[in-house]
Amino acid sequence: MLSVKGLKANVGDKEILKGLDLEIGRGEVHAIMGPNGSGKSTLAHVLSGREGYTVTGGSVTFEGQDLLDLEPEARAHLGLFLAFQYPVELPGVNNTYFLKAALNAIRKARGEPELDAVSFLRLMKEKLKVLHLDDSLLKRPVNFGFSGGEKKRNEIFQMAILEPKLAILDETDSGLDIDALRIVADGVNALRSPERSVILVTHYQRLLDYIQPDYVHVLAKGQIIRSGGKELALELEDKGYGWLGAEEAA
Amino acid sequence: MSASPAVEAIVESEYEHGFITEIESDTFLPGLDEGVVRAISARKGEPEFLLEYRLKAFRHWQTLATPRWAHVHYPEIDYQAISYFSAPKSKDGPKSLDEIDPALRETYNKLGIPIEEQMALSGIAVDAVFDSVSVATTFRTKLAEAGVIFCAISEAVHDYPDLIKQHLGSVVPHTDNFYAALNAAVFSDGTFVYVPKGVRCPMELSTYFRINARNTGQFERTLIVAEAGSHVSYLEGCTAPMRDENQLHAAVVELIAMDDAEIKYSTVQNWYPGDAQGRGGIYNFVTKRGDCRGARSKISWTQVETGSAITWKYPSCLLRGDDSVGEFYSVAVTKGRQQADTGTKMIHLGRNTRSTIVSKGISAGEGQQTYRGLVRIAAKAQGARNHTQCDSLLIGDRCGAHTFPYIEVKNPSAQMEHEATTSKISDDQLFYCRSRGLTTEDSVSMIVNGFCKQVFNQLPMEFAVEAQKLLSISLEGAVG
Numbered sequence: 062m063l064s065v066k067g068l069k070a071n072v073g074d075k076e077i078l079k080g081l082d083l084e085i086g087r088g089e090v091h092a093i094m095g096p097n098g099s100g101k102s103t104l105a106h107v108l109s110g111r112e113g114y115t116v117t118g119g120s121v122t123f124e125g126q127d128l129l130d131l132e133p134e135a136r137a138h139l140g141l142f143l144a145f146q147y148p149v150e151l152p153g154v155n156n157t158y159f160l161k162a163a164l165n166a167i168r169k170a171r172g173e174p175e176l177d178a179v180s181f182l183r184l185m186k187e188k189l190k191v192l193h194l195d196d197s198l199l200k201r202p203v204n205f206g207f208s209g210g211e212k213k214r215n216e217i218f219q220m221a222i223l224e225p226k227l228a229i230l231d232e233t234d235s236g237l238d239i240d241a242l243r244i245v246a247d248g249v250n251a252l253r254s255p256e257r258s259v260i261l262v263t264h265y266q267r268l269l270d271y272i273q274p275d276y277v278h279v280l281a282k283g284q285i286i287r288s289g290g291k292e293l294a295l296e297l298e299d300k301g302y303g304w305l306g307a308e309e310a311a
Numbered sequence: 312m313s314a315s316p317a318v319e320a321i322v323e324s325e326y327e328h329g330f331i332t333e334i335e336s337d338t339f340l341p342g343l344d345e346g347v348v349r350a351i352s353a354r355k356g357e358p359e360f361l362l363e364y365r366l367k368a369f370r371h372w373q374t375l376a377t378p379r380w381a382h383v384h385y386p387e388i389d390y391q392a393i394s395y396f397s398a399p400k401s402k403d404g405p406k407s408l409d410e411i412d413p414a415l416r417e418t419y420n421k422l423g424i425p426i427e428e429q430m431a432l433s434g435i436a437v438d439a440v441f442d443s444v445s446v447a448t449t450f451r452t453k454l455a456e457a458g459v460i461f462c463a464i465s466e467a468v469h470d471y472p473d474l475i476k477q478h479l480g481s482v483v484p485h486t487d488n489f490y491a492a493l494n495a496a497v498f499s500d501g502t503f504v505y506v507p508k509g510v511r512c513p514m515e516l517s518t519y520f521r522i523n524a525r526n527t528g529q530f531e532r533t534l535i536v537a538e539a540g541s542h543v544s545y546l547e548g549c550t551a552p553m554r555d556e557n558q559l560h561a562a563v564v565e566l567i568a569m570d571d572a573e574i575k576y577s578t579v580q581n582w583y584p585g586d587a588q589g590r591g592g593i594y595n596f597v598t599k600r601g602d603c604r605g606a607r608s609k610i611s612w613t614q615v616e617t618g619s620a621i622t623w624k625y626p627s628c629l630l631r632g633d634d635s636v637g638e639f640y641s642v643a644v645t646k647g648r649q650q651a652d653t654g655t656k657m658i659h660l661g662r663n664t665r666s667t668i669v670s671k672g673i674s675a676g677e678g679q680q681t682y683r684g685l686v687r688i689a690a691k692a693q694g695a696r697n698h699t700q701c702d703s704l705l706i707g708d709r710c711g712a713h714t715f716p717y718i719e720v721k722n723p724s725a726q727m728e729h730e731a732t733t734s735k736i737s738d739d740q741l742f743y744c745r746s747r748g749l750t751t752e753d754s755v756s757m758i759v760n761g762f763c764k765q766v767f768n769q770l771p772m773e774f775a776v777e778a779q780k781l782l783s784i785s786l787e788g789a790v791g
Contacts (some may be wrong), residue, residue, distance in 0.1 A: 109746050112738065135750035149743035153761030162757065163747035170748070192751065202761065 079283035095280035140226030212239035244270030368485035368495030570605030592620025601633035645678030674710035
């Protein structure tokens with residue numbers, strides 16, 4: 062469903078992605094690991110359409126469409142979702158209201174009827190149950206004054222409501238203690254389905270103890286230098302990134 | 312189409328009074344002197360005391376110079392080039408909606424304003440705005456039962472001269488400032504509200520329901536008196552942009568709250584801001600002041616200002632009664648070439664008086680916005696408290712936000728808090744919203760509405776919904 066071929070991207074004058082290839086099939090969970098500065102977050106941002114990155118080569122197709130041509134919102138309408146490493150605070154914007162507007166924007170773009178308040182509340186309750194979350198976050202402004210763990214949980218909750226076809230989790234494990242990590246991982250696992258693909262961008266193997274990936278890729282110096290099954294992550298944990306000659310990448 | 316009897320009555324009464332000829336003969340030539348002031352008063356058949364009041368104000372106005380301290384720029388106004396008694400609906404007005412600025416019509420449609428009302432708002436002569444007429448009639452009956460007076464100030468001058476004589480100019484004296492003096496000399500019409508002792512006004516009072524209030528002209532005068540223990544909520548203006556031929560507006564609003572009385576005054580102002588170059592917009596120079604005369608009284612101003620080329624207004628509270636409370640909640644938007652210098656004054660005179668100021672300024676395009684606020688704690692105001700929160704939001708890089716807080720404290724027991732922030736809608740915020748499927752415009756509108764929430768929460772329900780919608784429309788295209 063996602064096909065990345067020879068992707069090159071710059072931030073300013075600096076080339077960060079240097080010809081990256083990645084194929085992701087429906088329902089697969091891929092972990093992308095790598096040392097700091099290897100281009101992991103850049104990949105997540107380029108895929109979701111953030112400004113400030115210049116694509117200088119290669120292609121990205123998602124469900125047969127050229128993704129790089131699309132505005133961020135159009136990518137969301139197609140079913141792409143980015144869980145942010147640092148979720149952004151929106152003071153005064155009620156979390157429930159925000160999510161309802163987002164879901165309805167997506168439904169509208171797809172030609173589906175918008176959900177009314179009652180149906181939306183029902184959907185929210187259902188998803189809260191699936192994720193074992195309480196509703197305390199919903200009445201507050203989006204991410205405003207949330208703890209690190211609450212922010213990440215909120216991202217997963219948004220993902221549950223928006224039901225993306227491809228979710229990119231950008232270092233969702235960073236800054237979480239072990240309990241928070243477990244809650245977030247349980248959430249992601251609950252949302253796994255044959256219809257939903259996931260890219261886990263992470264620095265540490267730790268997250269993969271809780272979310273079992275189908276594939277693991279090692280990103281270094283802007284390229285994928287090694288791909289394998291979940292055992293690759295364990296090997297990395299043992300031997301470090303230096304084992305693959307990726308240590309000087311930063 | 313068969314019209315209801317109420318509508319027919321209005322249509323007929325207009326003809327009966329020779330509506331059209333009256334307008335033509337009653338438009339004065341431009342210029343202002345004592346003769347004009349006398350003529351205005353005579354034309355309205357005003358009692359002697361009011362003529363004297365107008366003349367006193369006029370003589371004082373002649374001694375004043377235009378204030379220049381505000382952070383706004385505009386060409387000099389020639390006060391001799393203005394006609395001081397004219398019906399705004401001249402025969403030169405548009406004949407049909409096709410003659411109205413298409414951009415304006417689009418806004419009407421987005422706000423969901425019915426066609427008859429669009430015509431009335433844009434100055435096309437219509438027989439009657441059907442809904443409002445019937446609503447106005449039922450409302451009047453209900454108010455009369457409660458003993459509440461709600462009428463045009465020109466009617467009140469005749470029907471309740473004692474009340475007018477007692478209260479007019481008692482909060483904003485004719486000597487107060489240049490525009491207040493001018494208004495006192497030549498005020499055209501306006502609204503009078505009187506709520507008797509202990510009465511809770513049974514409904515929100517709105518000029519929206521009073522057709523004649525739409526044509527009060529450029530020097531509007533409003534007086535609201537709430538007797539001891541009474542309660543009233545007044546809504547001024549409407550969200551639809553109003554066509555107006557008068558460029559200069561200098562209104563005066565006076566509120567009086569006696570012991571335990573409460574007045575809530577909400578404004579949505581959306582006058583024509585001028586074209587893209589800033590030409591032809593309204594200058595809105597308003598003096599609004601509330602007098603918390605009684606103990607434990609409360610006056611609350613809420614305003615949403617999106618229109619006008621220039622806004623110059625500072626709704627204020629005189630906290631004279633012990634334990635009285637003043638509030639000011641404001642959202643002001645400047646875009647294009649709009650300029651706004653607005654804020655409030657909280658004058659603490661009584662003991663344990665409290666005031667709250669929440670000002671939210673939004674600038675986009677080349678809009679310039681200034682918050683100017685004064686909090687004064689007098690020597691006798693033991694235990695006074697003020698909390699001021701003043702936030703500015705910038706959209707784009709050519710607009711400006713300025714803050715001028717003045718604080719004067721003469722009593723050491725005062726507690727003062729002042730918070731100010733200036734922020735931009737960040738790229739991070741926009742990207743976050745867009746990555747969730749929202750368009751840039753919807754994202755901006757959501758972030759801005761979040762920014763204004765504290766103020767919108769103060770508005771009556773339907774008004775708040777309209778204000779949100781208005782804000783979104785105002786900021787359309789603000790982010791490129």
